Structure formats: structure tokens, C-alpha cells
Amino acid sequence: MLKRMQQSQQSNPRLKHAYNRLEKKRLIDRSSGMPVATQRWHAALARATAHCVAMGVEVGDFRIPITMALITLYKNTLPEAELISSIEAMYLLQEEAYSTLMNLAQHQRKH
Numbered sequence: 001m002l003k004r005m006q007q008s009q010q011s012n013p014r015l016k017h018a019y020n021r022l023e024k025k026r027l028i029d030r031s032s033g034m035p036v037a038t039q040r041w042h043a044a045l046a047r048a049t050a051h052c053v054a055m056g057v058e059v060g061d062f063r064i065p066i067t068m069a070l071i072t073l074y075k076n077t078l079p080e081a082e083l084i085s086s087i088e089a090m091y092l093l094q095e096e097a098y099s100t101l102m103n104l105a106q107h108q109r110k111h
Contacts, residue, residue, distance in 0.1 A: 014081075014085040014088075015085060015088065015089050015092075017082075017085065018082070018085040018086045018088065018089040019035055019089055021082065021086060022035070022041075022086060022089060022090065023035075025073065025074075026038055026040050027040060027041040027044070027073070027090070028041065028090075028093065035089070035093055036093075037090075037093055037094070037097065041069070041090070044069040044072065044073050045065055045066065045069045045094075047069070047072070048065040048066070048068035048069035048072065049065040051065075051068060052064055052065055052068065062091055062094045062095065062098075063087060063091055066087055066090045066091055066094065067083075067087050069090075070083060070086050070087060070090065071083070
């Protein structure tokens with residue numbers, strides 16, 4: 001997954017621009033060389049997820065609260081193409097984080 005994120009950033013100019021935009025908004029930090037979600041992003045995602053749950057929306061797909069969080073943070077000002085690339089970038093980031101957590105949990109169960 002990490003390799004896929006690196007390849008996506010290098011080969012896809014849309015994602016590269018999305019990561020730049022997200023970093024300027026302080027939603028990700030790339031000081032380690034790879035994008036990492038910030039506390040600001042985690043808070044926005046938590047609020048969006050809570051809103052989904054309150055509305056009775058199933059949150060099995062990360063893209064729903066990611067989309068809601070980005071629309072809220074950007075106050076619905078992002079053009080459609082930029083919103084879509086931002087959703088894709090944050091989805092990859094969240095998917096990587098989730099995958100890492102699941103691998104750690106499996107490793108701990110084995111030991």
C-alpha cells in the first residue's frame with residue numbers, strides 16, 4: 001500500500017496537486033517524506049463521521065465522511081475536479097492508515 005501511495009504521487013499529477021493543496025490547508029504533513037494526516041484532518045473526519053451516524057448514514061466506506069469533511073473544510077469552494085482528486089488522496093491516506101492498524105492488530109494477536 002505504501003508503495004502504491006508513492007507511485008500515485010509520482011505518476012499522477014492530479015494527486016500531487018491534491019497533496020499540495022491538502023498540505024497548504026494543514027490537513028496533511030509531508031515533512032517525513034510521506035503524507036500523514038494531521039490532527040486538524042482527524043478532527044474534521046470525526047465530525048463528518050459523527051454527522052453521518054446522526055443522519056443514519058452507513059459509514060462503511062471512508063469516502064463518504066472524507067467527502068463531507070472536505071466539503072465542510074473548503075466551504076464548498078473547490079471545483080469538482082479538485083474535490084475528486086482531494087477525496088482520492090485522502091482516501092489513499094486513510095486506507096493506508098487503516099491497513100497499518102489492521103496489520104498491527106493481527107501481529108499482536110499472533111504473539
